[in-house]
Amino acid sequence: MTIASVTPPPVPKPGAIEGEAPWRGIVREFAKSWTAMFGLILLVLIVLIAIFAPLLSPQNPYDLASLSIMDNRLPPGETGWSGMTFVLGTDGQGRDMLSAIMYGLRISLGVGVVSCTIALFIGLAAGLAAAYFGGRVDTIIMRIVDLHLSFPAILIALILLAVLGRGIDKIIIALIVVQWATFARTVRGAALAERRKEYIEAAQCLGLPQWRIVFGHLLPNCMPPMMVIFTVEIASAIALEATLSFLGVGLPITQPSLGLLISNGFQFILSGQYWISVYPGIALLVLIVAINLVGDHLRDVLNPRNAQ
Amino acid sequence: MVFVIRRLLQAVLIALVMSVLVFAGVFAVGNPADILIDPEATQTDRLRLIQQFGLDRPLHEQYFIFLGNVLQGDFGNSFVFNRPALHIIFERMPATLELAFAAILIAVVIGIPLGLWAGLRPNAFSSKTIMAGSILGFSLPNFWQGIMLILLFSVTLGWLPVTGRGPVGEFLGIRSSFFTLEGLRHLALPAFNLAVGLLALVIRLTRAGTLEVMPQDFIRFARAKGLRERRVIFIHLLRNILIPVVTVVGMSFGGLIAFAVVTETIFAWPGMGKLIIDSINVLDRPIIVAYLMVIVLVFILLNLIVDILYSIIDPRIRLEEAGQ
Numbered sequence: 253m254t255i256a257s258v259t260p261p262p263v264p265k266p267g268a269i270e271g272e273a274p275w276r277g278i279v280r281e282f283a284k285s286w287t288a289m290f291g292l293i294l295l296v297l298i299v300l301i302a303i304f305a306p307l308l309s310p311q312n313p314y315d316l317a318s319l320s321i322m323d324n325r326l327p328p329g330e331t332g333w334s335g336m337t338f339v340l341g342t343d344g345q346g347r348d349m350l351s352a353i354m355y356g357l358r359i360s361l362g363v364g365v366v367s368c369t370i371a372l373f374i375g376l377a378a379g380l381a382a383a384y385f386g387g388r389v390d391t392i393i394m395r396i397v398d399l400h401l402s403f404p405a406i407l408i409a410l411i412l413l414a415v416l417g418r419g420i421d422k423i424i425i426a427l428i429v430v431q432w433a434t435f436a437r438t439v440r441g442a443a444l445a446e447r448r449k450e451y452i453e454a455a456q457c458l459g460l461p462q463w464r465i466v467f468g469h470l471l472p473n474c475m476p477p478m479m480v481i482f483t484v485e486i487a488s489a490i491a492l493e494a495t496l497s498f499l500g501v502g503l504p505i506t507q508p509s510l511g512l513l514i515s516n517g518f519q520f521i522l523s524g525q526y527w528i529s530v531y532p533g534i535a536l537l538v539l540i541v542a543i544n545l546v547g548d549h550l551r552d553v554l555n556p557r558n559a560q
Numbered sequence: 561m562v563f564v565i566r567r568l569l570q571a572v573l574i575a576l577v578m579s580v581l582v583f584a585g586v587f588a589v590g591n592p593a594d595i596l597i598d599p600e601a602t603q604t605d606r607l608r609l610i611q612q613f614g615l616d617r618p619l620h621e622q623y624f625i626f627l628g629n630v631l632q633g634d635f636g637n638s639f640v641f642n643r644p645a646l647h648i649i650f651e652r653m654p655a656t657l658e659l660a661f662a663a664i665l666i667a668v669v670i671g672i673p674l675g676l677w678a679g680l681r682p683n684a685f686s687s688k689t690i691m692a693g694s695i696l697g698f699s700l701p702n703f704w705q706g707i708m709l710i711l712l713f714s715v716t717l718g719w720l721p722v723t724g725r726g727p728v729g730e731f732l733g734i735r736s737s738f739f740t741l742e743g744l745r746h747l748a749l750p751a752f753n754l755a756v757g758l759l760a761l762v763i764r765l766t767r768a769g770t771l772e773v774m775p776q777d778f779i780r781f782a783r784a785k786g787l788r789e790r791r792v793i794f795i796h797l798l799r800n801i802l803i804p805v806v807t808v809v810g811m812s813f814g815g816l817i818a819f820a821v822v823t824e825t826i827f828a829w830p831g832m833g834k835l836i837i838d839s840i841n842v843l844d845r846p847i848i849v850a851y852l853m854v855i856v857l858v859f860i861l862l863n864l865i866v867d868i869l870y871s872i873i874d875p876r877i878r879l880e881e882a883g884q
Contacts, residue, residue: 399574402859402863403818403859404814404815404818404819406818406819406821406822407818407855407859410818410821410836411582411585411852412585413840414836414840414848414852415585487699491701494701494703494704495701495702495703495822498703498822498825499703499821499822499825499837500837500840500841501837501840511701511703514703514704514707518707518826521707521710521711521715522710522714522715522722524715526711526715529704529707530708530711533701533704533707533708536701536704537699537700537701537704540699540701541699544695544698544699
């Protein structure tokens with residue numbers, strides 16, 4: 253396994269030669285756990301499916317010309333009117349569920365990763381500022397963060413979407429607003445611990461400019477806990493987006509994420525046509541569990557208390 | 561006392577900030593006239609209402625009018641029900657509270673014994689199954705898990721009704737589904753759906769507490785005294801692990817009310833959560849604004865109570881606050 257495939261996508265590499273050895277150790281440590289490697293392989297597979305969905309899927313589920321309403325709500329394994337076999341059945345519009353799930357994974361993963369990455373940067377900036385400047389800046393930022401975290405995520409997202417309306421951009425905004433505080437609190441905690449160490453003092457004695465101390469010295473050393481939170485937060489962002497889309501306040505019908513697919517199938521559940529919402533749900537569950545397995549083990553590996 | 565007053569002032573301040581945010585959100589995004597006035601109103605009605613709501617005045621004056629109305633509990637009439645928005649929300653509140661209480665009951669009654677079992681026999685296969693189940697409980701998206709419950713218990717097995725709230729019985733002046741059999745049958749699935757996340761948390765907390773307390777001296781001493789194992793577990797152990805469990809369960813109450821939005825939508829439970837989703841879908845704005853303010857106030861109140869209780873239980877918090 254290479255470093256690139258072990259770490260979740262946009263993780264900045266730490267300082268050059270000095271950082272090299274510990275990172276290799278982390279990779280080796282990570283590979284020891286069977287469940288974590290299983291989660292990782294699963295995750296890589298899912299990401300590949302999501303990226304190459306147009307090539308892999310048996311049908312383009314949003315090309316209306318390739319759909320046939322005659323094929324609607326076929327059970328899994330049935331061969332359709334057009335001679336095509338639907339492994340996971342079809343939905344109310346005669347759409348192949350397997351293809352719809354592949355495309356849905358794309359949207360779910362995309363929304364989760366984009367919103368978490370932006371939230372990570374905002375959280376980093378706020379948390380670093382709070383930790384480095386301390387005093388009044390710290391008090392103000394952390395009061396906002398505390399206030400923020402005292403409300404459940406779903407409530408904040410719901411309030412925002414009630415005001416903003418539906419749409420992919422709006423749900424990304426809502427997810428960013430929900431998540432930045434978690435990142436800010438984590439990075440502040442890590443940065444406060446690092447700030448007291450000698451290398452920061454040494455850098456200050458050298459007369460380095462503040463931005464260089466913060467971004468060149470403080471930030472890289474705060475990254476390990478942030479990586480863990482980043483991974484776990486992607487899972488919760490995906491789950492939250494799915495929930496909001498299910499409630500009908502998230503993504504519009506034209507961008508069917510897994511949550512929306514489940515929601516579409518919900519109306520057919522009572523007539524026993526389970527596959528329309530069961531299979532997207534399983535895909536969502538597998539995705540979340542895979543991310544959490546990787547995240548949980550990253551936490552164990554990166555926890556300094558576990559290192560010898 | 562100083563601490564309580566400070567916290568109270570903070571709570572009022574937060575409530576004010578939240579009212580500004582809700583005001584800004586609802587009033588700045590769209591044209592406030594469209595937001596507050598029924599789109600089907602006639603032009604003369606419209607002008608009259610614009611004047612009545614003071615929408616022709618400067619923004620800061622409008623905010624104070626809004627604040628004044630909120631303080632009097634006046635959020636305007638719902639477009640759909642054509643009755644005061646706040647009344648409708650208070651009508652729906654008991655159903656949501658009932659659901660949240662039932663969920664807490666399920667989480668505690670099932671969670672503590674399972675957690676004890678897993679903590680007392682940490683290496684048994686049954687304990688590992690319980691812990692794996694609790695991880696699944698965390699990972700399962702709430703709404704999908706609800707659909708699966710319906711599929712299993714209503715569609716496939718046909719044991720429980722699918723949607724809605726059953727008949728309400730009255731006991732000691734409280735009207736609740738708890739007091740009729742049909743009501744309980746309707747309550748079972750939604751309550752369990754809402755409880756799963758908390759249940760997983762209670763299992764983990766109880767197990768962790770048990771693992772921590774069991775090797776301690778007072779347990780060994782109780783056994784040395786010749787007490788029966790049952791007494792050691794249910795009196796000596798349980799009393800010591802219950803405090804954190806009770807704290808977490810109490811604090812999760814607000815979260816349950818928020819998450820009831822999902823459960824109520826799936827099971828068509830006529831509570832506040834379903835009301836807000838329906839209102840968002842039909843753009844019934846007075847209800848949306850009223851719900852937001854009510855829920856924000858509920859949360860501020862809950863946090864205030866938790867903080868004050870904490871300061872009573874743990875005096876260090878008060879000292880820390882004073883030292884700042």
